[in-house]
Amino acid sequence: MRPIPVEVPLTGGRITPGVVRVADTVRRPTTDSSAFVARLLTHLHQRQFAGAPRYLGRDEADRDIFSYLPGWVPAKFQRWNDVQITAAGALLRSLHDATRDSGLTGKHSVVCHHDPGPNNTVFQAGLPVAFIDFDTAAGGEPLEDLGYMAWTWCISSKAGAPPVAAQAAQVRILIDAYGLTAARRVDVLDAILDRQSRNARWWTERLSDPGPSAAGSE
Known part of the structure; x- marks a missing residue:
């Protein structure tokens, strides 16, 4: 029996609700911009631009799947060196x-x-x-x-x-x-x-x- 994937809510965004992490992927509800974003991220991967997640298709819930980028995303604006x-x-x-x-x-x-x-x-x-x-x-x-x-x-x-x-x-x-x-x-x-x-x-x-x-x- 396949284990049920654990979904961890990602709450930092202010625009799109329902974004979750599943293992080493991020799942987001589709939007009007999903098709363009898929084309763009696929192109960036082909150009070997490492500064963006990879687009990995859609899951069974019809959510967009992206690779998870490890690191830290600031929750608030602050000063930078x-x-x-x-x-x-x-x-x-x-x-x-x-x-x-x-x-x-x-x-x-x-x-x-x-x-x-x-x-x-x-x-x-x-x-x-x-x-x-x-x-x-x-x-x-x-x-x-x-x-x-x-x-x-x-x-x-x-x-x-x-x-x-x-x-x-x-x-x-x-x-x-x-x-x-x-x-x-x-x-x-x-x-x-x-x-x-x-x-x-x-x-x-x-x-x-x-x-x-x-x-x-x-």
């Missing part, structure tokens, strides 16, 4: 480069994660090594992700946050690690502000007409 910021920028650049000319970008140059914050990043030995939760991934331009990453990894208005000059220095470290060209650096501030505005609009719309997942996200 320069080495961690450098690793995050390099990881994002590797993701973007792996999607160029992939047939998945549409009219855009890369596939963006669109939510590459620390809360969607797996850390190992203190360093960011992989992104998870690709539900919002879609064709886009690098500055969309880089602006979001600069905001969520380097910038804070909370009491006790580092001085603005120190935060700006980490933004420079991030874009250096990403390898952003000198001509595009002037666009980083606008990209940060754009992602803040888009995020505010997204949450306003979602919370004004919540579905089951939004209602339970706070």
